[in-house]
Amino acid sequence: MTRPRWSERLAVAQDRRVRSDTLRQRRVVERTEGARVLVDGRSLLHFCSNDYLGLAGSLDAVSALQEAAALHGVGSGASALVSGHHALHARFEREAAEWMGFERALFFPSGYQANLAVLQGLLEPGDLCVQDKLNHACLIDGARLSRAALKRYPHRDYSGALRQLQSMPGAAALLATDSVFSMDGDIAPLRELALVAIGEHALLLVDEAHSIGVMGPEGRGACAAAALSPRDVPVLVAPLGKAFGGQGALVFGAVALIEHLLQSARPYVFSTAAAPALAAAMSANLDALRTQTWRRAKLAALVARFRRGALRYGLPVLESTTPIQPLLLGSNARALAVANALEQRGYWVAPIRPPTVPEGKARLRITLTAAHAEADVDGLLAALAACLNDAGTAT
Numbered sequence: 001m002t003r004p005r006w007s008e009r010l011a012v013a014q015d016r017r018v019r020s021d022t023l024r025q026r027r028v029v030e031r032t033e034g035a036r037v038l039v040d041g042r043s044l045l046h047f048c049s050n051d052y053l054g055l056a057g058s059l060d061a062v063s064a065l066q067e068a069a070a071l072h073g074v075g076s077g078a079s080a081l082v083s084g085h086h087a088l089h090a091r092f093e094r095e096a097a098e099w100m101g102f103e104r105a106l107f108f109p110s111g112y113q114a115n116l117a118v119l120q121g122l123l124e125p126g127d128l129c130v131q132d133k134l135n136h137a138c139l140i141d142g143a144r145l146s147r148a149a150l151k152r153y154p155h156r157d158y159s160g161a162l163r164q165l166q167s168m169p170g171a172a173a174l175l176a177t178d179s180v181f182s183m184d185g186d187i188a189p190l191r192e193l194a195l196v197a198i199g200e201h202a203l204l205l206v207d208e209a210h211s212i213g214v215m216g217p218e219g220r221g222a223c224a225a226a227a228l229s230p231r232d233v234p235v236l237v238a239p240l241g242k243a244f245g246g247q248g249a250l251v252f253g254a255v256a257l258i259e260h261l262l263q264s265a266r267p268y269v270f271s272t273a274a275a276p277a278l279a280a281a282m283s284a285n286l287d288a289l290r291t292q293t294w295r296r297a298k299l300a301a302l303v304a305r306f307r308r309g310a311l312r313y314g315l316p317v318l319e320s321t322t323p324i325q326p327l328l329l330g331s332n333a334r335a336l337a338v339a340n341a342l343e344q345r346g347y348w349v350a351p352i353r354p355p356t357v358p359e360g361k362a363r364l365r366i367t368l369t370a371a372h373a374e375a376d377v378d379g380l381l382a383a384l385a386a387c388l389n390d391a392g393t394a395t
């Protein structure tokens with residue numbers, strides 16, 4: 001037996017990516033101003049940002065960040081349990097919990113880390129974790145880290161979820177779903193899943209990455225929009241990299257649950273706390289997102305405008321009422337070609353390919369934000385129609 005060589009493994013993997021059109025490139029963003037972005041030296045209209053409410057550039061948040069950094073520096077200096085938990089973190093957690101109507105909130109440096117922490121912190125080997133097939137990668141990875149049995153059900157199929165829960169009736173169980181699915185833009189059957197979880201004594205976790213700030217009264221998310229309370233959804237995860245326009249995540253729950261997590265979740269315990277200034281900036285954006293309802297109204301109007309236009313042009317958009325409007329193209333090559341053609345016309349839309357989506361389901365993931373103008377959306381629609389026409393005759 002000879003030991004495999006790393007150089008060969010890396011070369012083979014790279015070659016495979018090139019041949020299957022799945023090689024990804026990092027584009028260099030130099031500046032963002034509203035919906036315009038300077039990328040690799042060109043000014044483009046940005047249709048692949050998750051900054052749904054246009055709060056990433058919020059001047060109030062910028063001032064809060066600057067003032068907090070001037071007073072407290074840029075680093076927290078330690079993990080939260082050692083000495084990194086700052087008054088600004090504590091304030092943000094209190095404000096957020098009050099806003100959402102939960103007893104407690106726990107602030108994490110990222111959503112990925114928060115989901116790893118919640119699943120690893122709660123689940124043990126021998127437990128059961130039931131998840132939607134299209135859940136975000138970090139929910140899947142969190143279940144793997146916990147070494148609980150992971151069983152998935154067909155997308156949005158709550159009776160499938162029930163069957164999976166019933167397959168291990170003696171195991172402690174957690175049911176996890178995205179509220180809005182990140183690559184499809186559709187919404188989980190949250191009320192039905194809540195009933196299933198309650199009937200099966202399973203803990204329901206909902207990841208509101210794409211709905212927090214965007215849906216529900218005061219932007220409280222899809223669960224709130226479905227009139228579900230913390231009793232129905234005892235664990236709610238809200239990443240802050242999307243509508244919050246920043247970075248980090250909040251995990252909401254009852255006192256006992258949050259206390260358990262902060263003692264036992266390794267991704268929380270063994271990682272440096274986020275910068276206090278980040279908490280201050282997110283606090284400012286929480287305020288904006290609660291009170292500036294015009295942002296949600298404008299976004300909803302733009303989504304409706306895009307849907308109407310897509311219908312008129314006969315574009316192959318998926319069924320979605322959220323700011324995520326995917327255009328299904330099928331092959332990787334086709335998704336790449338259309339994305340490149342759009343860029344030539346001044347529009348930046350990311351082609352999404354496997355493994356992020358299933359084989360043969362490559363797409364353009366168009367996202368609308370409150371920073372767009374009606375004319376931007378109209379321009380995109382016309383460009384899409386023209387590019388698809390060209391691609392249709394070429395491939």
Ligand SMILES: *Cc1c(COP(=O)(O)O)cnc(C)c1O
Nearest residue numbers: 110111112136178182209239241
């Ligand atoms: C973006 C996202 C995450 C990860 O959050 P980050 O803060 O980017 O690490 C988790 N879940 C879902 C559904 C997401 O879309």
